[in-house]
Amino acid sequence: MRALIQRVSEASVTVDGQIIGKIGTGVLILVCAMQGDEAAQADQLAAKISKLRIFKDDAGKMNRSLLDIGGAALVVSQFTLAADTSRGNRPGFSAAAAPAQGEALYEHFAQSLRDLGVPVDTGRFGADMAVSLVNDGPVTIWMEL
Structure with a gap:
């Protein structure tokens, strides 16, 4: 699985003009x-992200x-x-999981975070979403397992 993690002071996701997730x-x-x-x-990705030390302590260190x-977490x-940009100018997405498998793993990932004690809001799989965020830092981390 691949994830792009952004430390935020707030974030939301909107579908059809309605906010469906907000943190x-x-x-x-x-x-x-x-x-x-x-x-x-x-499960491994959820555990890693939940314990990733990217927030400041009292001394200002992450x-x-x-x-x-x-x-x-807003998932x-x-x-x-999954974009492959190695050839041409149009990215290919054939490395992504099939939609049914992708949705199941997306839902499983969000539930794994919840099971670890993280409050989770989500977007809607397959929907056209507008994501808003205030990136804190900015801190943005790429992970792949």
């Missing part, structure tokens, strides 16, 4: 299931995790993270 301090996670991914990768600060599916 304050925490992380916006754009996530993509790749061909061959299984629930184990989703030394606290999402769990440490009681932050939330948004984004198959375009």
